[in-house]
Structures are given as C-alpha cells and as structure tokens.
Amino acid sequence: MLHDIQVWLVNNIIAHSPVAGLMRTAWAWPIVESIHFLGLCLLIGCIGTFDLRLLGMAKRVPIAAMHRLIPWGILGFVINASSGVMFLLTEPDQYIYNPSFHFKFLFITIGGLNAATFYLSSYRQVFSANASLNPPRRAKVIAAVSLTAWVSVIICGRMLTFYRPAPCNGQQSTILLECAPPLERATR
Amino acid sequence: MNIDPFLIWLESTALSQWVVGSESMFAFPGILAIHAIGMGFAVGICLALDLRILGVAPDVQIAQMRKFIPVVWVAFWVNAISGVLLLIGYPTKALTNPVFYLKLLLIAAGLVLFRRIGRRVFDEAAGDARADSPVVQRLAIVSLVCWVGAITAGRFLAYTYHRLTALG
Numbered sequence: 001m002l003h004d005i006q007v008w009l010v011n012n013i014i015a016h017s018p019v020a021g022l023m024r025t026a027w028a029w030p031i032v033e034s035i036h037f038l039g040l041c042l043l044i045g046c047i048g049t050f051d052l053r054l055l056g057m058a059k060r061v062p063i064a065a066m067h068r069l070i071p072w073g074i075l076g077f078v079i080n081a082s083s084g085v086m087f088l089l090t091e092p093d094q095y096i097y098n099p100s101f102h103f104k105f106l107f108i109t110i111g112g113l114n115a116a117t118f119y120l121s122s123y124r125q126v127f128s129a130n131a132s133l134n135p136p137r138r139a140k141v142i143a144a145v146s147l148t149a150w151v152s153v154i155i156c157g158r159m160l161t162f163y164r165p166a167p168c169n170g171q172q173s174t175i176l177l178e179c180a181p182p183l184e185r186a187t188r
Numbered sequence: 189m190n191i192d193p194f195l196i197w198l199e200s201t202a203l204s205q206w207v208v209g210s211e212s213m214f215a216f217p218g219i220l221a222i223h224a225i226g227m228g229f230a231v232g233i234c235l236a237l238d239l240r241i242l243g244v245a246p247d248v249q250i251a252q253m254r255k256f257i258p259v260v261w262v263a264f265w266v267n268a269i270s271g272v273l274l275l276i277g278y279p280t281k282a283l284t285n286p287v288f289y290l291k292l293l294l295i296a297a298g299l300v301l302f303r304r305i306g307r308r309v310f311d312e313a314a315g316d317a318r319a320d321s322p323v324v325q326r327l328a329i330v331s332l333v334c335w336v337g338a339i340t341a342g343r344f345l346a347y348t349y350h351r352l353t354a355l356g
Contacts (some may be wrong), residue, residue: 037224044229065249068244158220
C-alpha cells in the first residue's frame with residue numbers, strides 16, 4: 001500500500017516536475033543547497049536559542065522578548081521546506097526511497113507537533129504579563145525535545161547521501177520501500 | 189611550490205584512510221553531520237545577534253545575548269576539529285581549490301566581526317544604545333554577508349574541486 005504510493009509519487013513527480021529543468025541548469029543545485037544551509041542556520045539560531053532560553057540560558061531575558069526571534073526561525077523553516085521540495089521534485093527517487101529521508105521527515109513532524117504542543121499547552125503561562133522568568137517544567141521538556149528534533153533533522157539530512165537507495169533486485173522492504181524499483185519511462 | 193609529496197603522505201596516513209575509507213557511520217558521514225550541527229549553532233547564533241542589532245526582538249537587552257557566546261565558541265571549536273578531520277580525509281580536494289581559502293577567509297572575517305560587535309554591545313549599561321549606532325549596524329550587515337558567503341563557499345567545495353586525491 002505505502003509502497004504503491006511511493007512508486008506512484010516518484011513516477012508522477014518525474015513525469016510532471018515543474019522545477020527539474022531549472023534545478024538541472026548549471027549551479028542551480030549548489031545554490032539551492034547553500035540556501036538550504038542558510039535556512040538551517042536561521043532555524044537553529046532563532047528557534048534553538050529560544051529553546052536554550054527556556055532551558056535556563058540568558059535567564060534575565062524575558063521569554064516573550066526572546067520569542068520575537070521565532071518568526072525568523074520560522075522563515076528559516078519555510079526557506080528549507082521550499083528548497084527541500086525543489087530537491088525532492090528534481091530527484092524524487094533519491095528521497096522517497098531513502099531511509100534517511102524517512103527519518104528526516106519523522107523528525108520534522110516531531111519538531112512541528114512539539115512546537116504546536118508548546119503553543120497549546122504553555123503559551124499563557126510563559127507569555128502572560130506576570131509570567132515568571134523561569135518557565136514551567138513542561139516548557140523545558142518541550143524545549144529539549146525541540147533541540148533534539150532539529151539536530152536529528154540535520155543529522156538525517158547529512159546522512160541522505162550515504163543511504164542512497166540501490167535498485168531493488170527482488171528484495172522487499174517492510175514498511176516503506178527503501179530501494180529503487182525501475183522507473184516508468186514516459187512514452188511520449 | 190609543489191605540495192604533492194605532502195598531500196600524498198597525508199593521504200597515506202591511517203587517520204586519513206579511516207576518515208575516507210571506514211565503513212563506520214562515525215567516520216566521514218558522522219564528521220560531516222557534526223560539522224553541519226556546529227555550523228547551525230555557531231553561524232545561527234551570530235545571525236541571531238546580527239538580526240537583534242538590526243532591530244529584530246528589540247525587547248531583548250542586547251548585553252544579555254552574551255550568555256550565548258560560549259555556545260558559539262564551543263560550536264566553532266567542534267567545527268574547527270571536525271573540519272580538520274575532513275581536511276585530513278581529503279587534503280588535495282580542499283587545498284588545491286581556491287574556494288576553500290575563500291571559505292576560511294570568510295569564517296575568519298565573521299569571527300573577527302563577532303568579537304568586534306561583542307566588544308561594543310555586550311555592555312550592560314551602554315549596549316542597547318551602541319547597537320543602534322551606524323558603525324555597529326554596518327558591522328552587523330557585513331557579518332551577515334560573511335556568513336552567507338562562508339556557507340555558500342563551503343557548499344560549493346563539493347562542486348568546484350579540480351582534484352579529489354593527490355594520486356587520483
């Protein structure tokens with residue numbers, strides 16, 4: 001079932017990709033990669049420092065003041081989601097069958113759900129006018145999970161190259177396809 | 189100056205061959221991952237400081253951001269060490285490529301700017317006012333440019349080298 005979706009995705013992306021032509025021009029790929037790394041730095045520099053603040057670093061800075069950096073961290077995430085999608089739409093089989101990409105996606109999801117949990121559970125306690133400079137323990141756990149998730153995303157991203165999917169040659173993966181079945185060539 | 193004998197020797201050392209040839213995920217892939225994490229924290233915090241100087245998060249007392257300096261330096265040294273290991277793995281690839289020297293230059297400039305900016309703004313009483321001065325604003329912009337350049341140069345190393353190994 002999931003295998004069929006993966007194969008369908010890869011073949012459809014290859015058949016209809018709007019950016020593959022652009023991405024295969026000279027230097028496009030390295031330029032988008034550089035932008036992806038810059039987004040990474042923005043995300044860690046703004047969201048990571050906010051997490052460190054929740055965990056007790058720079059204790060005298062009000063949390064609400066520090067939070068003003070977060071939109072720039074989100075900008076980093078948006079830059080990376082967009083540039084990441086450009087890689088995916090150019091070489092879909094290199095990602096959709098890559099176990100490192102599956103884990104990267106998992107950690108991005110954890111990071112996102114974790115951030116949502118922060119705003120749903122701790123927003124009032126952390127941001128109210130009389131909020132303590134020391135956040136509740138729940139917020140600290142969320143900050144630790146956030147740091148761990150984003151660092152894991154970096155690790156998985158860097159590992160992509162080393163887990164490039166090999167041709168399937170008959171073996172069957174378990175949950176997700178982790179090898180590359182032959183591509184359906186367009187018959188146009 | 190022909191540095192090939194040195195490169196050939198370096199590539200023949202056990203450490204170089206471990207970095208490049210080991211099956212272990214702690215060798216080349218692990219070192220690369222650590223290098224990327226270090227970049228995220230070192231460059232990321234420098235970017236956050238530059239953004240603060242340029243007007244983002246104005247309620248953060250800028251002198252308080254000095255509490256993050258140790259993170260920048262730990263991350264920098266993690267990257268200096270992981271970078272040297274990557275260099276020992278592929279010395280010819282880096283040392284015969286001008287882009288590598290450009291990357292080092294931009295990192296050096298970024299660090300000098302970080303210290304200069306810090307000397308001016310990490311002051312409890314006067315930091316916030318000094319951050320608004322045109323000099324510091326300019327330093328912050330140049331700092332942003334240096335870090336964007338260093339990241340781009342680093343990424344382009346994978347695409348601009350002329351020789352992978354001394355004997356290859």
